[in-house]
Amino acid sequence: MNTATEHRQAAPGRDTQLCLTIPSRLAAIEPVCEQIRGLLARRHLEDMEFAVEILARECLNNAILHGNHGLADAQVDFGIRIGKRLICLRVTDQGPGFDWRRTIRHGLPAESSVDGRGLMLASLYARRIAFNRRGNQVTLWINTAKEGR
Amino acid sequence: MSSYRMEHTDNGCRLMVNGGLTVVLVPEIQQALKAEVENGAQQITFDLSETRMVDSSGIGLLIAASNTLSQKNGKLSVINTAPEILRLMQSMRLISRLNISGRAGTEPDHE
Numbered sequence: 001m002n003t004a005t006e007h008r009q010a011a012p013g014r015d016t017q018l019c020l021t022i023p024s025r026l027a028a029i030e031p032v033c034e035q036i037r038g039l040l041a042r043r044h045l046e047d048m049e050f051a052v053e054i055l056a057r058e059c060l061n062n063a064i065l066h067g068n069h070g071l072a073d074a075q076v077d078f079g080i081r082i083g084k085r086l087i088c089l090r091v092t093d094q095g096p097g098f099d100w101r102r103t104i105r106h107g108l109p110a111e112s113s114v115d116g117r118g119l120m121l122a123s124l125y126a127r128r129i130a131f132n133r134r135g136n137q138v139t140l141w142i143n144t145a146k147e148g149r
Numbered sequence: 150m151s152s153y154r155m156e157h158t159d160n161g162c163r164l165m166v167n168g169g170l171t172v173v174l175v176p177e178i179q180q181a182l183k184a185e186v187e188n189g190a191q192q193i194t195f196d197l198s199e200t201r202m203v204d205s206s207g208i209g210l211l212i213a214a215s216n217t218l219s220q221k222n223g224k225l226s227v228i229n230t231a232p233e234i235l236r237l238m239q240s241m242r243l244i245s246r247l248n249i250s251g252r253a254g255t256e257p258d259h260e
Contacts, residue, residue, distance in 0.1 A: 058204060
């Protein structure tokens with residue numbers, strides 16, 4: 001991926017880690033997902049591919065479209081750490097942050113609503129979701145142990 | 150890279166999505182479907198036999214298409230859905246609303 005800055009990969013020890021800074025463009029998402037699939041394959045976690053990828057996509061979509069408001073010269077930081085029991089994803093945008101408390105208060109969207117399902121979808125696959133106080137960074141933890149999913 | 154192709158049928162069209170029905174592809178498909186509905190399409194079928202990923206934007210597109218067709222007494226169907234996508238749609242309680250069926254041997258449970 002020639003437009004991303006790669007900070008670290010395959011940190012020493014049991015955890016596998018990748019940190020990227022990507023341009024705030026939707027076209028930059030696919031190469032990140034390719035790297036995620038590669039990391040999971042190296043850790044023999046191919047059965048986690050769908051869950052991890054859909055979470056990464058949702059977070060990156062939100063960061064690019066809503067967090068950075070589609071500003072092409074902005075950037076998004078993406079990190080994934082694959083541990084023995086948990087996978088941790090973190091996405092940070094450069095925007096002012098969104099009011100995640102309000103989104104949670106609103107709950108599920110109406111059945112016919114065409115949007116507002118991102119957080120609901122994330123909660124299906126993530127064991128825990130946390131936002132920073134400003135609302136421009138989301139961290140998700142996913143169980144790798146089959147019994148914990 | 151994801152792509153789609155469209156085939157016209159007697160009363161609408163069939164869309165085959167290769168790769169992901171995701172935010173990158175959704176605006177393009179949305180435009181194409183809008184033109185189909187304006188031209189009188191009553192039945193739109195999404196064939197997901199080559200689709201490995203759907204994000205919330207793709208789900209939004211399916212719901213919007215279903216809403217539009219319902220208003221015109223038309224119908225949306227989603228066929229050949231991969232097991233992982235089928236489970237996602239089940240969790241979101243969209244199987245009946247979007248007329249979703251799985252690949253051979255992977256029919257959804259009742260909601």
